[in-house]
Amino acid sequence: MRNFTFYNPTRLHFGAGQIARLSEEVPPGSRVLVTIGGGSIFQNGVWDEVEAALAGHHIQRFSGIEANPQFDTLLRALAMARDSGCDFILAVGGGSVIDGSKFLAAALPYSGDPLDLLTGRSIDAAVPLGCVLTLAATGSESNGRGVVSHAGRQEKLRFSSPLLIPRFAILDPRSTFSLPPRQIGNGVVDAFVHTLEQYLTFPADAPLQDRYAESLLRTLIEEGPKALAEPEDYTVRANLMLCANQAMNGLHGCGVPQDWSTHHLGQELATLYHIDHAQAMAVILPALLHERRAAKRDKLLQYAERVWGFNRGEADIRIDTALNATRDFFRRLRVPIRLSEHGLGAETVPQVLAQLERRGLTALGEQADLDLESCERILLNAL
Numbered sequence: 001m002r003n004f005t006f007y008n009p010t011r012l013h014f015g016a017g018q019i020a021r022l023s024e025e026v027p028p029g030s031r032v033l034v035t036i037g038g039g040s041i042f043q044n045g046v047w048d049e050v051e052a053a054l055a056g057h058h059i060q061r062f063s064g065i066e067a068n069p070q071f072d073t074l075l076r077a078l079a080m081a082r083d084s085g086c087d088f089i090l091a092v093g094g095g096s097v098i099d100g101s102k103f104l105a106a107a108l109p110y111s112g113d114p115l116d117l118l119t120g121r122s123i124d125a126a127v128p129l130g131c132v133l134t135l136a137a138t139g140s141e142s143n144g145r146g147v148v149s150h151a152g153r154q155e156k157l158r159f160s161s162p163l164l165i166p167r168f169a170i171l172d173p174r175s176t177f178s179l180p181p182r183q184i185g186n187g188v189v190d191a192f193v194h195t196l197e198q199y200l201t202f203p204a205d206a207p208l209q210d211r212y213a214e215s216l217l218r219t220l221i222e223e224g225p226k227a228l229a230e231p232e233d234y235t236v237r238a239n240l241m242l243c244a245n246q247a248m249n250g251l252h253g254c255g256v257p258q259d260w261s262t263h264h265l266g267q268e269l270a271t272l273y274h275i276d277h278a279q280a281m282a283v284i285l286p287a288l289l290h291e292r293r294a295a296k297r298d299k300l301l302q303y304a305e306r307v308w309g310f311n312r313g314e315a316d317i318r319i320d321t322a323l324n325a326t327r328d329f330f331r332r333l334r335v336p337i338r339l340s341e342h343g344l345g346a347e348t349v350p351q352v353l354a355q356l357e358r359r360g361l362t363a364l365g366e367q368a369d370l371d372l373e374s375c376e377r378i379l380l381n382a383l
Helices: 018-025 046-053 071-084 095-107 114-118 181-197 207-229 234-247 261-273 277-291 297-306 315-332 348-358 372-381
Strands: 011-014 031-036 058-062 088-093 129-133 145-150 155-160 168-171
Touching: 011 018, 011 234, 018 046, 018 129, 018 168, 031 071, 031 095, 046 088, 058 071, 071 095, 071 114, 071 145, 088 095, 095 114, 095 129, 095 145, 095 155, 114 145, 114 155, 155 261, 168 234, 181 207, 181 234, 181 261, 181 277, 207 234, 207 297, 207 315, 261 277, 261 348, 261 372, 277 315, 277 372, 297 315, 348 372
Parallel strands: 011 168, 031 058, 031 088, 088 129, 129 168
Antiparallel strands: 145 155
């Protein structure tokens, strides 16, 4: 196991009725910018609970943060927050709303060009941030990372700082009942792939982290399809919400090698062709694992045995069977697994490769040996 430092100060309030805890968490006298995405929280009762819990606070509400939060949209939110003197941000939504809110938390006290914070400048200050989660997927509610899309640059810009870890996150599974099937499937795939990216590399003498990741994967496999079949089953939604949180809160990735190649390739697809992030990763992951089967052989066999129960027969057949089971799982979640299912063909390949090269992403993987030729084979295999 490698050395690591783990820090996660987010206080989780989990379960039905926990939105009322906002009255305890948001300091009295705060001027709160509440950020939201679409309008579902006004139909499912979430906004009513938030408003009641924040009675007596000065509230400014900004709506319309996109599924891939856009830089220009966030600049409008920033102007509103500054004009209103906001000193606390409450994100009410999924990972995209939370990511956008993290950017706002860093940008509010910054006097320079806000784009600096997305292009390498360190984040030295941030206003406090809290979350009410309405979509279980990315785990953004308890980590300090975010992604913002910049249309002019055709890029997803990543940023991170411990200062951006939310002070608290409220996870009420009932708030996810109104999600459409597409978002339910996307959320399960997000959590599944994020877990695999911290697990499917090479053995690192970290049995606890391996078992933790495997338990997350098995729970997602068991519970994910149930959420589509019974969308208002509280127990199922609770299990999925906690899995998604634990997939990306940093704990099971401590001290082990990680491979975020699927993430990088998926983000370029999502940026260029406006594909949902989870759906882009569902396209890339099986093709990438096929390409990397030699480098990941030991962990793929472990994945086949411990996650899918395939422990007999020739090694290559077990790996193939596990990869096919992964594809079938995504299909059961109604998530496409081919570029062609998104209406994309071979013309996609050079465009994505050009983006990777322009961004300097030419040595990906846990051993930095996934080059552009390998990425080309992955994309062709994903057609």
